[in-house]
Amino acid sequence: MLSPPATAPVDDWTTDYDIFDPEYVKDPTPVWKDLREGCPMARTDRRGIRSWLPTKYADVQALAKIVPELSSKDPLVVTLPPDMDVVDNSSGLNAPPISADPPEQIWTRRMILPAFAPRAVEAHREFTEDLCNRLIDGFIDDGRCDAAVDYAQQIPPRVIAHMLGFDPNKADDFTEWVRGVLELGLADPKIRVKYRDIIQNFLITEVTSRAKEPRDDYLSELLAMDIPEMKGREIQVVVGIANLLLIAGIDTTWSSIGSALYHFGTHPDDRRRLAADDALFPTALEEMLRYYSPVTMARMAQEDVPFGDIVIRDGEKVLMNFPGANHDEDAFEDADKVLIDRTRNRHIAFGSGIHRCAGSNLARLEMDVSVRTWFARIPEFEVSNPDAVTWAGGQVRGPRKLPMRF
C-alpha cells in the first residue's frame, strides 16, 4: 500500500507552509484563518521551488486573471525535479487546456466545452442514476459500507469511461492511475512518472486505434473535428485532451461526493433537514462545494510578477487556493459555518477565469445524482467512527476512508 508523503513539522506557516502537513490535510481552515489575518500570501521553499499560498478570495480571483504571466504549463502543486521533467516541460502533465496557456488553451478548450454544456451532460444522468443504484444494492443490506471506497470512488471513473468509450472494467485501474499522478505521486516523482506513463501508453493505444478506425464515440468525434491548429497532430492533441478528461474528473468529483456524505454523516441536523426537504439540494450541494472545495491548482510565473507587497519571481509557483478563498469572511458571511440554505454563494470551487473547470456541469450532475440517490435509498446514516476517516490532500482534498453505518 502506498503511503502519503512524509512531511517535517511546520513552525512558521507564513514562511514555511506545507500543504501535506497531516493536521492541515485533515482541516486546513484554522491555518487559512491565521494566514488571512496576518500574512495572506504565505510562502514555502519546500519541495525544491518557492511557492506562494494566497488565502484571500480577492487575491485568488486576481491571481487567476494574470495570464499568461502566471502560466498553467505546470499546473500540479508540486513540480517534478528537472531531470524527470521530460514531457514538454509540463511536470508530466500534458493535458490541454488545463496545462496550456492561450492561444492553445483557447482552441483546445473550445473543442471540449460543447460536450460539457449543461444540456449536453444530461445525457449521462440516467447512466449515473443506474450506476448509483447498483452500487447501493451491493451494500444496503449490510447496514454499513465505506462511503468513499464502495460508493464515491466508484462513480466518476465509470461515468468518464462511459463517456469516453472505454472498457468499464478498467474503472478501478483508472482510479489507481489517477491517484498515482495526483495524490500518491505528488511527493514521489517516481510514482508520478510511472503512472503518467501508464496513462499515456493506454491513451495512445486507444486514440490510435480510433484514428485508424473511427468509432461512434467521443474520442473519434474529437479526432474528426475540423480544427486548423490540430492538423497533422490529431493523435497527440487528442491524447492530451483525453489525459485531462481522465485525470481531472476522477479524484476531484469522487472527493466532492465523499465530502458531502462525510458532512451529512457527521451533522445529523443538516442530514435530517435535507432528507425532509428536496428543495434544499441545489443550495446544499453548492455549500458542500464551497466548504469542502476539493481542488487546488498551480500556476508558474514566466516573469517577475509584482502582486501587492510581494513579487512572484520568474519560475516560482503560486497555488490557486480556491478552497481557502472560499472560507474568506470578506467574501462569505459566516464563512466557517456550513449553511445548507446559503443562497448567496459566489464560491470558486471550480476555479475562476479562463481555466474554469471545463467539466463542472458533469461534476455537478454526478454530485447531484449520487447524493440524491443516496438520500433516497439511505436517508438515515452516520459516520460510524469519525476517527477512522482519512483524508487526502494537496492537489485534491477529500475523504479516502469513510466508514458509514445505516
Add this chain to the structure above:
Amino acid sequence: MKLSIDSELCQGHNRCFALAPELVDVDDYGEAFVLNDGVVPDELRDKALLIIDNCPEFAISEVKS
C-alpha cells in the same frame, strides 16, 4: 429591472442558468446571455438579484436606467 451579462467576464460557470433559466440561457460553450433583452419581470426580481450575487466572475449586473 434590466440585467446585463459581460461576455468578456463570463467563463461559463452556468450558475445563472441553473438558478434562473427564465432570465438567461447559455450557448454550446457555456457562455451566458440574457433573455428578453435582459428585462426582468417584477415577479423574478429576487431571482435576478440572486444570479448577480452568485456569479463567480462578477459578470452579471443590473443596468441602471
